[in-house]
Every structure is written in C-alpha cells, then in structure tokens.
Amino acid sequence: MIKAVRGTRDLLPPETALWNFVEAKAREVFRAYNFQEIRTPVFEETQLFARSVGEETDIVSKEMYTWEDRGRAQSDKGQSLTLRPENTAGVVRAYIEHKLWERGLQKLYYIGPQFRRERPQKGRYRQFYQIGAEVIGPPSAGSESPARDAEVLEMLATFLDRLGITGWTLELNSVGCPNDRALFNEALRKALEPVVAKMCVDCQRRAVTNPLRVFDCKIPEDQPIIDKLPRISQFLNQPCRQHFDEVQAILKATGIPFTLNDRLVRGLDYYTRTAFEFTHGGLGAQNAILGGGRYDGLSESLGGPQAPGIGFAIGEDRLVMSLPQSANAVAPQPDVYIAPLGAGMNREAARLARELRGEDIVTELGDESFRLKKSLETASKMGARFALIVGENEVKAGSFALKNLASGEQTSAPRAELARMIRNSVIASRVQIAPENK
Numbered sequence: 001m002i003k004a005v006r007g008t009r010d011l012l013p014p015e016t017a018l019w020n021f022v023e024a025k026a027r028e029v030f031r032a033y034n035f036q037e038i039r040t041p042v043f044e045e046t047q048l049f050a051r052s053v054g055e056e057t058d059i060v061s062k063e064m065y066t067w068e069d070r071g072r073a074q075s076d077k078g079q080s081l082t083l084r085p086e087n088t089a090g091v092v093r094a095y096i097e098h099k100l101w102e103r104g105l106q107k108l109y110y111i112g113p114q115f116r117r118e119r120p121q122k123g124r125y126r127q128f129y130q131i132g133a134e135v136i137g138p139p140s141a142g143s144e145s146p147a148r149d150a151e152v153l154e155m156l157a158t159f160l161d162r163l164g165i166t167g168w169t170l171e172l173n174s175v176g177c178p179n180d181r182a183l184f185n186e187a188l189r190k191a192l193e194p195v196v197a198k199m200c201v202d203c204q205r206r207a208v209t210n211p212l213r214v215f216d217c218k219i220p221e222d223q224p225i226i227d228k229l230p231r232i233s234q235f236l237n238q239p240c241r242q243h244f245d246e247v248q249a250i251l252k253a254t255g256i257p258f259t260l261n262d263r264l265v266r267g268l269d270y271y272t273r274t275a276f277e278f279t280h281g282g283l284g285a286q287n288a289i290l291g292g293g294r295y296d297g298l299s300e301s302l303g304g305p306q307a308p309g310i311g312f313a314i315g316e317d318r319l320v321m322s323l324p325q326s327a328n329a330v331a332p333q334p335d336v337y338i339a340p341l342g343a344g345m346n347r348e349a350a351r352l353a354r355e356l357r358g359e360d361i362v363t364e365l366g367d368e369s370f371r372l373k374k375s376l377e378t379a380s381k382m383g384a385r386f387a388l389i390v391g392e393n394e395v396k397a398g399s400f401a402l403k404n405l406a407s408g409e410q411t412s413a414p415r416a417e418l419a420r421m422i423r424n425s426v427i428a429s430r431v432q433i434a435p436e437n438k
C-alpha cells in the first residue's frame with residue numbers, strides 16, 4: 001500500500017471544516033485591518049532563501065527540499081530550486097519584482113503550505129500550513145513606525161480571541177539593528193569562549209558561525225550557561241530602544257498583554273528590532289503557535305529598495321490544535337435526501353435536486369435501484385433532515401412526500417412549495433440547536 005510520505009498527512013472531513021473556519025476567520029479579521037491576499041509560488045530559486053533566511057540557520061543548512069531542475073536542453077545544467085520553507089522571502093521577492101512600493105504601504109496576507117525537512121512529531125510536520133501577513137513599504141509610507149508593529153500584534157490578539165483561543169502568551173523582544181547585533185555578537189563570542197567546550201555540539205558550532213543562535217538551544221544542561229550570557233537588551237542603541245518602548249506603550253494603551261523575553265532571537269537571520277512569538281500552554285513541546293518580527297534590511301539584501309517591514313507566520317496546524325473543545329468538528333449534514341422510487345425516476349429526481357440546490361438547499365441524491373426502506377435508512381445514516389420521495393404517483397400528481405426523519409412526520413407538498421418548506425424547517429431547527437452560533 002502506498003501511504004502519505006512521512007511528515008505529511010491528509011486532512012479529512014470533518015476536520016477540514018475546522019481549517020475552513022480558521023481560514024475564513026483570518027480573512028475576515030485581516031480585512032478589518034485592510035490587508036489583502038497575495039499568493040506566491042510554492043517553489044522558488046534556492047538562493048532566495050539562502051540570502052534571506054540565512055545560510056547559517058537550521059532551515060537553510062539542513063531542512064530545505066532542494067533539487068536541481070532539468071535544463072531546457074538535455075545537456076543544460078538546471079537551476080537549483082527549493083520548496084518554500086517559509087513565505088516572507090517569496091512575498092518580499094514579489095514586492096521587489098512587481099515594484100509594489102509604487103503603490104505605497106503594502107499590507108499583504110497569505111495562506112498556504114510550507115515545507116521543512118524537520119523530525120516529525122506532534123505539531124511538527126514536513127508539509128505544514130502557515131497563515132501569515134506582511135506590512136512592507138517605503139519608509140516615506142510609515143513602514144518603519146512602531147505603530148505598524150503594535151497594529152500587527154493587536155490584530156493577532158484579536159484573531160486568536162475571535163477563534164475562542166484563550167491562554168495564549170505574547171512574548172516580545174527587540175533584537176536591535178545590525179550595528180547593535182555586531183556589538184552583541186562580539187560580547188557573546190567573548191562570553192562563550194571559556195564555557196563553550198561544556199556545551200552541546202550545536203552550540204559549539206553556533207558559537208563560531210552565529211553566536212546569537214545559541215539562544216535557540218533547548219538542551220537542559222546548557223541552560224544555566226545560557227542564562228549567564230549577555231542579553232541583546234543591553235546593546236540596543238537609542239533609536240532601537242525608543243522604537244521598542246513605543247511598541248510597548250501602544251500595546252499597553254490597546255490593552256494587549258505581553259511579557260518581555262530577552263532570550264527570544266527567532267530562528268531566521270533577517271529579523272531586526274521587534275521579534276515576537278505567541279505560545280499556547282495546551283500544545284506541549286511544540287508550543288509556539290506563531291512567530292514574527294521586523295525585517296528592515298531584507299529588501300535591500302535581496303537587491304530591492306529600502307523597504308522596512310514587519311510580519312508574522314501562524315502555524316495553522318497548531319492553531320487548529322489550540323481551538324477550544326467547543327469547536328469540535330461535526331460532519332455537516334444534508335437538508336434533504338431525494339429517494340427516487342422505481343423505474344425511470346432518476347431523471348425526475350435529478351430535476352428536483354437541481355431545483356432545490358439552486359435554492360441553496362443541501363441535497364443528496366439517491367438512486368432508484370434502492371427500495372424505500374433502504375433509501376430511508378441511507379438518509380437517516382447520513383443525518384439528512386428530510387427524505388423526499390419521488391415515485392410515479394407523486395410525479396403524476398405534482399406533489400411529493402416529504403418525510404421529517406427525526407419526527408417521522410410525513411406531509412405531501414406541491415413541487416413549488418418544497419424549497420420553502422425545507423428551508424423554514426431547517427432554519428427553525430438551527431435556531432433551536434445552536435443559538436450561540438448566530
């Protein structure tokens with residue numbers, strides 16, 4: 001048997017209803033903040049990620065799905081291509097390629113699959129889904145403003161609240177500008193020198209290539225050493241400090257709770273200033289629902305104009321896992337099951353189904369080879385509210401037997417009345433069952 005590849009999975013109904021719910025809510029909330037959707041390709045030139053995410057990161061150094069494409073001619077050497085491990089690089093590439101700065105400040109969101117060759121476990125997949133957004137534009141459009149950072153964070157808090165997700169924590173830090181980081185890296189290197197031999201192999205490598213990444217270390221034995229290392233907060237210059245203070249002040253003014261975490265450096269190289277993560281207690285080891293931050297130099301490093309920006313990526317798989325119990329997916333049920341009885345009734349049944357579906361009534365269509373008993377059983381099993389019986393007599397009379405499968409009550413209804421009767425009953429029962437969903 002051929003199975004889905006390790007680290008990938010099928011999303012089946014009824015769970016897909018939860019994914020639709022989350023995505024519809026994202027579109028609705030982001031719209032209120034004047035964001036618009038962007039869709040970029042799932043694969044890009046490898047160098048896009050190498051130059052933006054950073055050669056030294058785990059993503060680029062060991063997690064990308066990269067292959068050499070075939071050239072046009074057999075003998076041509078192909079391009080190196082990579083399945084996108086994240087979407088910010090693609091959005092910024094598109095921003096540069098289509099000169100989006102000419103249209104002022106861009107507020108863009110995306111929803112789609114990303115690919116990383118990580119070790120699969122609960123909440124961590126090799127194909128996973130992100131819902132993300134970017135605010136990017138020329139400095140003259142206010143893209144550098146701390147108001148943009150606070151707006152994005154407030155939008156995220158609103159989104160989680162609207163999904164009914166409680167118990168999230170917003171952790172906030174500033175990783176400063178490249179100048180601050182150069183000084184900080186120097187200080188870190190010095191502080192690591194006498195202790196690094198006692199640390200894990202990954203940290204030993206990081207200490208040489210990119211000491212900041214030491215803060216990503218999850219090995220318990222290394223933590224007491226990491227706790228004593230200098231922090232980026234001690235190295236922020238005046239403008240960076242002011243920017244960070246203002247972000248916090250706006251968050252306080254809008255009532256968004258946060259905690260400062262000066263160990264938060266994030267896994268990607270392009271971040272500057274504000275860096276953040278939302279975590280959720282119910283998720284276990286993989287507790288980060290989303291992460292993001294500012295990336296003021298990214299556009300230039302990809303050959304574009306100055307275009308400060310801030311963005312985030314939500315792990316949709318984890319978001320769905322964090323939904324409250326009350327959001328349990330229930331398989332949606334048809335309003336009516338049409339049961340054609342006897343020879344030649346399939347055609348008439350198909351006509352009726354077409355009419356009812358045209359009125360937005362969820363209709364399942366049976367087959368005339370089923371007897372009445374089997375049709376009613378099938379209708380009940382799928383949870384249909386009504387069975388509509390289409391026999392020769394009914395067709396002749398132009399009036400059909402409509403059976404309420406819950407109460408067993410059966411009425412005869414003229415063709416023109418069917419849609420209205422079904423709709424009235426369905427609406428009445430929806431109000432009764434779930435008034436809180438209104």
Ligand code: AMP
Pocket residue numbers: 086116118123124125126128129130267288289290291292313314315316317318
């Ligand atoms: P990142 O792009 O690494 O900042 O990740 C942003 C968010 O995507 C994380 O907070 C996770 O929720 C989610 N995420 C990252 N990697 C994976 C993965 N392999 N499987 C599932 N979700 C992931």
